[in-house]
Amino acid sequence: MLSFSEGAHVFDLSTTDGSFESIYYITDLHLEHQLAAGSSDVMKLSMPEVRARVKEKVSELLTSVSDANGMLLVGGDVADSVELEAMFYEELSSYVHGWRGRIFAVLGNHELWDGDPRGLQTPRSIDETIADYRQAMPSSVVMLENELLIDYKGLRTEILDEQTILGSSIEELAAVCDNSTFILLGGIGFSGLNPLYNAKMGLYARAVSPEEDVLRSERFRAIYEKVLASAGNHRVIVLTHTQKENWSDAQYNPNWIYVSGHTHQNTLLLQDDGVAVFSDNQVGYKPTRWFLKGFSIDVKKYDPFESFADGIYCITREQYIEFNRCQGINMQGMRYSGNLFALKYDGVYMFVLDGAKSLCLLEGGKRHKLDYSISYYLDHLPEYVQKMRSAFAPYQKAISIISEEIKEIGG
Structure with missing residues (x-):
């Protein structure tokens, strides 16, 4: 269903009772308009005045959440020029008062105006303009x-570019994913499939032709479909x-989360099948x-044995x-000698070292001597898991109740 809610909300x-991470988002800040209160043209202000206003608005943004430590997504149309955009991200990622988590950003059609909204100058190539924005970004901001x-x-964090994505086989890319x-696909997207609001009506000033708008949309769609x-x-x-809808007519993937802006019409789509589309924090x-x-999404921890079926496996150090x-x-x-074994049952692991003199349970790098054979522990692991989960069930239930009550009051 479509809805829109005012104010900060997470x-x-x-989907699990494990740890989770909060991811925040905002789009379409349009600094030239947002900073122009009391002035017909923000660019007529002195640079110290402009920076002071940017700092004030960034402070307002950061104080809207209790902990500026999560991940932050910025969905484009921050400004019409590299200089003003760089100033915003400098203040946003300030070491003293700025965002302390990771910041990921994409550009919008206004960034491609390249400081020339009226299109009076000969436009540069899109790639040249994008390269300038990349270079102007603080090192703490990742632009995709x-x-x-x-x-x-x-x-470690890696970024796969367009050539790498399209040049890889599905099997190769699947193995990496x-x-x-954590996986994030980012880009402008463009508007080649929009019959009205596209390059023909001046969305990109003179920087993008209708033909290139279509081409760029097709390029992003090809990447999207490969991923x-x-x-x-x-x-x-x-x-x-x-x-x-501007670059793909395919159905939303219910496993994925979509964040966008551009329309200045705040909408939110959360369906029972899992489809999640966040276009509801466009400033305008x-x-x-x-x-x-x-x-908030589940924090996924890498597990090299995730695909293993229940059973016992000889593993490497x-x-x-x-x-x-x-x-x-x-x-x-x-550093201990002997063979290592992983026992797995219903997502629970037991690691055993079969040394020359004894059989040991491994806890991190520590050893605890075992009294029975490996097969004994494999046979009794299901019963152990069931009893441990039953023992902790009342505690887990109490924690869940407390958590829901905290959420009810905005926590």
């Missing part, structure tokens, strides 16, 4: 254009300036109060160390 899209950002195994704990074929079952966030032209909206590191389990190393 929608809960998490036809790119896929992944947190590979939860250990399977091993990633969809490779990671359709994963949680992927699609951050674009234009809404999906009229000077107004800034606030963030957001959604490297696999065991990787499992502990990616699950956030401290360990000093793994």
Whole structure:
């Protein structure tokens, strides 16, 4: 259903009782309009005056949430020029008072005006303009254009560009996405499928021709469809300036989350089948109060044994160390001799070291001597898991009740 809610709000899209992460978003800030209160043209103000107003609005934005530590998505149309956009992101990512989490951004059609909204100058190429915005961004801000950002195994962040995505096979890209704990696809998107609001009516000033608008839309759609074929079952966030209907006529993927702006008509789509489309925090032209909206998703930890069926497996030391590191389990190393085994049942693991002198349960890098054979623990693991879950069930229920009550009062 379509709806719109005023004010800061975080929608809960998490599906488990585990840890979750809040992701905030805002689009269409249009600084030239938002900073112009009391002045007909913000660019006639001195640079110190402009920066002071930017700082004031950024402070207003950050104080709309209790903890500026999550992930922040900015969906384009921040400003019409590189200089003003750079100033905004400098203040947003300020070390002292700025956003302390990760910031991901895409450009909008207004950025492509390149400081020339009337189209009086000879336009530069789109790629040249985009490169200037990239260079002007603070190092803490990641700008995406036809790119896929992944947190590979939860250990490092990688960005796959358009050529890499399209040049990879579906199997190769799927293997990368399977091993990633966070996936974000970003770009302007463009408007080649919109019959009215497209390059013909001046959305991009003179920077984008109608033919290039169509071409750029097709390029983003090709990337989108490649990622969809490779990671359709994963949680992927699609951050674009234009809404999906502008560059693709396919159905929304219910596993994915879509964030966009551009229309200045705030809408929210949350369907029972899981479709989630957030276009409801577009600021627009009229000077107004800034606030963030957001959604929470499950924090995915990389598990090298996730695809393994229940059973017992002989594993390598490297696999065991990787499992502990990616699950956030401290360990000093793994220098003990012997064979390593992983016992798995219903998502629960038990790791055993079969050494020369004894059989040991492994807790991180620590050993605890076992009294029975490996088969004994494999046979009794289902019963152990059931009893442990039953024992903790009242505690989990109490925590869930408290959590729901906190959410009711805006926590």
